[in-house]
Amino acid sequence: MTSDPLGWPGYRAQLDRARERSGGATESVSWERHASAVRITFDFRFLGGSVGTAAGALIEEAFTEARSARLPVVSRIATGGSRMQEGMLSLRQLQRVARLCALHREAGLPHVSVLGDPTTGGLWASLGAGADYVVAVAGAQVGFAGSRVRPADDPAYTAEGQFAAGTVDVVVPPADVDATVAAVLDLLTRGDAVPAEVPRALGAADLPATGWDAVRRARAPERPRARAYLDAHFDHRVPVSGDRAGGVDPGMLCGIGLRAGRAVAFAAQTGTATTPAGFRTAARLVRLAERFALPVLTLVDTPGAANDAAAERAGVGAAIAELFATVARARVPITTLVIGEGGSGGALALSSPEHTWITPDAYFSVIAPELAAAILKRSDVRELADDLRLRPQDLVELGVVRGIAEPASER
Known part of the structure; x- marks a missing residue:
């Protein structure tokens, strides 16, 4: 249950309204264990998908379960960043998330992030960009600076702009996200460290004279x-x-x-x-x-x-x-x-x-x-x-x- 560590005026009422808008969700983040991966999902309807201490705890639960079960993590992100109503306690969740990503990587387990609309703030700079493979949804707002603190209508703050800048592996339409993630996880979990086969030559077969x-x-x-x-x-x-x-x-x-x-x-x-x-x-x-x-x-x-x-x-x-x-x-x-x-x-x-x-x-x-x-x-x-x-x-x-x-x- 989300607490109110700063005694922020009106925060509890905001949480109640967020639960109503999100159909009864208790936080902006939830997770589920599936046969192929542990999936973390953000709900932007819940205070803009922002992350505070309770959301950070849920993300830690998900990564801990994944390491215990030797499963990949798929992070489906839609967030405005840190939760202002929890102040520095919210911002410190970025360190927590970065540590979880590092532990998962050290365990040799894949982490694929999916950047939804929007993916901004510290969660893009930790959970999103910190993944092994980054999938962005076409047309999504993606950037460290959110829409209220940056110039409007700049293509740099889009999925396509981030791809052009080398921070995203692939941009796909929403309908292709699941198939793309499944294909990536399938390939990342087939490693056998056996040398690759030498391809056959496709051009000339004879050797040059000079x-x-x-x-x-x-x-x-x-x-x-x-x-x-x-x-x-x-x-x-x-x-x-x-x-x-x-x-x-x-x-x-x-x-x-x-x-x-x-x-x-x-x-x-x-x-x-x-x-x-x-x-x-x-x-x-x-x-x-x-x-x-x-x-x-x-x-x-x-x-x-x-x-x-x-x-x-x-x-x-x-x-x-x-x-x-x-x-x-x-x-x-x-x-x-x-x-x-x-x-x-x-x-x-x-x-x-x-x-x-x-x-x-x-x-x-x-x-x-x-x-x-x-x-x-x-x-x-x-x-x-x-x-x-x-x-x-x-x-x-x-x-x-x-x-x-x-x-x-x-x-």
Whole structure:
């Protein structure tokens, strides 16, 4: 039963009216244990879904039950934030919630949040954004600042705006929420830490005659790209989007896919220069895979890391370093297939140190031949491509890759 710790004028009458509006609910939060998950549900009709001490206690009950039963938590949020009538005792519930999320994560259990309309204030910044996977309802108000304390009609405070800023994994219409959550939980609970299968090569089957031939083939517009490989390799997949630091790189496709009943996390470059947000999203993907014993598949295809002024301001060097370190210390197997251009450190950062393969129409090089020629002050770019030993067969001989992927036609 909700108490009145501050003796707030009229609070008890407000609680009575909230119970009437919500059809007899005793608080803004309720929870139920199901076979697949413990579900926490907010009721915005009850004082705007705000959280005070009693609501915090209910959230703690839910997480405690989930840890005891080894079940995921699904938080379906619709809230205006902390409850003013309980003052700092209400605000301190954010620390309580953050601790519960951390304990759940340490236990290796998934937490999926669903951001309803609205999801604002401290509960977005703790229960919502603190989940392993964040689903937002299309059109919902989502943001740290609520509608009464921020500029009106700014798209930044929407589900779509948060997706663009890299803080939401997927935005779905209300009718698709349940199916999306079920698909995510199914994949997150299938981890077996067995190395991912190397995809078959979808393009050319023959090997290039020269280094420049290898470069030309990798850059050919008709060469199969990451989406084609993901479509061919997985039966089903869900996206993992955003670096949780304000950025999204559409040229880095991350997610979890299902192949022959096994769940595999993937990070795939699409042929563009990878931005800091792309490297950070890939690092986040690997850390997520670690928590749930998911093997990782990476597809390398980039001319290199983005090197413009915007990338430098966004910390491209630090982002690459973070991904190198995350891959190096990963506690799950990482399998890599170079499917196109393997340009310098921007490609190597996404590559497994020991389990990297390459397709016949790809190359891997310390730097693009043209840039190498500029640095070395040589005009013979084609000859330099041979000197770099960047063809698939060269890389096998050098021990840089383990082998050349078999063509799909040999299935």
